[in-house]
Amino acid sequence: MIQLLFTLILAEMALIVTFVFKTPFRKLAIMGLDRVKRGRGPIVVKTVAGTIFIVMVSSGYNVVAIHRRWIDDGDVNTTDQILLAKHLLEASLMGFSLFLAFMIDRLHHYIRELRIRRKSMEAVKKQNRAFENGKTPASEEIKALELEKTTSHERIKQLESKLEEKIKEANSAEANATALKKQSEGFLLEYDRLLEENQNLRSQLQSLDRKLSHSNSKKVI
Numbered sequence: 001m002i003q004l005l006f007t008l009i010l011a012e013m014a015l016i017v018t019f020v021f022k023t024p025f026r027k028l029a030i031m032g033l034d035r036v037k038r039g040r041g042p043i044v045v046k047t048v049a050g051t052i053f054i055v056m057v058s059s060g061y062n063v064v065a066i067h068r069r070w071i072d073d074g075d076v077n078t079t080d081q082i083l084l085a086k087h088l089l090e091a092s093l094m095g096f097s098l099f100l101a102f103m104i105d106r107l108h109h110y111i112r113e114l115r116i117r118r119k120s121m122e123a124v125k126k127q128n129r130a131f132e133n134g135k136t137p138a139s140e141e142i143k144a145l146e147l148e149k150t151t152s153h154e155r156i157k158q159l160e161s162k163l164e165e166k167i168k169e170a171n172s173a174e175a176n177a178t179a180l181k182k183q184s185e186g187f188l189l190e191y192d193r194l195l196e197e198n199q200n201l202r203s204q205l206q207s208l209d210r211k212l213s214h215s216n217s218k219k220v221i
Helices: 002-020 024-036 041-073 078-133 135-220
Strands: none
Touching: 002 024, 002 078, 024 041, 024 078, 041 078
16 A cells, blocks of 8 residues: 555656656646546546545554554554555545645646647737738738828819819700790790681681672672
């Protein structure tokens, strides 16, 4: 048991050293812990940690029981001393192994967070560089748009002036049409008057013809 705990502690210390120093093994260790934390890995790790904690508590209870027996009996036995040292060493090693496991978990978490933040910072830096590199084309495009805007304004002013000229021509044409309409109405009235006068003259001529024909007939008689 003690040899197994020493081996576990040495492995945990080696893993912590791997995390602390930037070596090619750190990436492999991080990838291994990533796989362990997937699926049923966390459940297995928690089960093992809980078992070690229970055994540690049991060892601590045995240490307390031996101390109480010494106090009650007042006699120190060599076997109890060996058992006390054994249980105390086991409890210390198990507690230290749990502490190192907790440290490994926290280091792994912080390293992952640091990698994610570094990637985010690199992405932001790339965006800033792309933005800075794209400043010149963007400014040229803005200048081209401003020139096109100025040209469009001048074109609009020209069209507005032409539109005003067309409106004036339309107004003058409308005024001419109104004058022509009034003139044609005057011509129609004059035509109606002349037509009526012509009819009156014809009726007068017809009446004169009748009178002449009537007077001629009387002369013949």
